[in-house]
Amino acid sequence: MILIFTTGGTIEGLDYTDDGGITSSNVGIEDFLNKANIDFEYTIESVFKKDSRAITNDDRELLVRKIKETNATKILITHGTFTIEDTAKYIGKLNLNKTIVLVGSFILGSSADTDAPFNLGYAISSVQLLKPDVYIAMNGQIFDWNNVSKNLETNKFERNGK
Numbered sequence: 001m002i003l004i005f006t007t008g009g010t011i012e013g014l015d016y017t018d019d020g021g022i023t024s025s026n027v028g029i030e031d032f033l034n035k036a037n038i039d040f041e042y043t044i045e046s047v048f049k050k051d052s053r054a055i056t057n058d059d060r061e062l063l064v065r066k067i068k069e070t071n072a073t074k075i076l077i078t079h080g081t082f083t084i085e086d087t088a089k090y091i092g093k094l095n096l097n098k099t100i101v102l103v104g105s106f107i108l109g110s111s112a113d114t115d116a117p118f119n120l121g122y123a124i125s126s127v128q129l130l131k132p133d134v135y136i137a138m139n140g141q142i143f144d145w146n147n148v149s150k151n152l153e154t155n156k157f158e159r160n161g162k
C-alpha cells in the first residue's frame with residue numbers, strides 16, 4: 001500500500017500570481033492517477049494545501065506526526081518545488097526508517113504541458129523500489145534528502161557540488 005500525502009504546490013495547481021495573490025486551479029492528484037488507470041493500492045490524504053513558500057515548520061511537524069502515526073512504510077508526498085528540499089531535509093534528519101519520496105512539478109498541474117503526470121509516475125515507481133530513506137524525485141532523477149538543491153536558473157534539481 002502506498003500512502004500519498006498532498007500539501008499543495010504547483011503540482012496541485014497552486015501558485016502565486018505576480019501581484020502577490022494566490023491562484024488555485026484545483027487539480028487533484030487523484031485525477032492524474034485515475035487517468036493513468038493505475039492498479040495498485042493507495043490511500044490519499046490532503047494534509048494542507050499551500051504554495052510551498054508559505055509552509056512553516058509547524059506544517060512540517062504535522063506531516064512528520066502523520067508519517068509516524070501510520071503503519072505505511074512507502075509514502076509519497078506531493079509538494080511545491082520552492083521549499084521541497086527544506087521539507088525533505090526536515091523529515092530526512094529524523095531517520096524514520098520508511099521510504100519517503102517527495103515530488104512536485106514546475107508547470108501548473110492544470111496546464112496541458114504539465115510535467116506533473118511524468119513526475120508522479122516516476123515518483124510512484126521509485127517509492128516502491130527504493131530502500132527506506134527520504135528522497136526527492138524530480139527531473140527524472142532521484143536525489144537523497146541530504147544532497148540536493150534547486151537551481152533556480154535552470155529549474156532543475158542538482159546534487160550539491162555539481
Ligand SMILES: NC(=O)C[C@H](N)C(=O)O
Binds near residue numbers: 016081104
Ligand atoms: N513549482 C512549484 O511548485 C512552485 C510553487 N508555487 C510552490 O509551491 O513552491
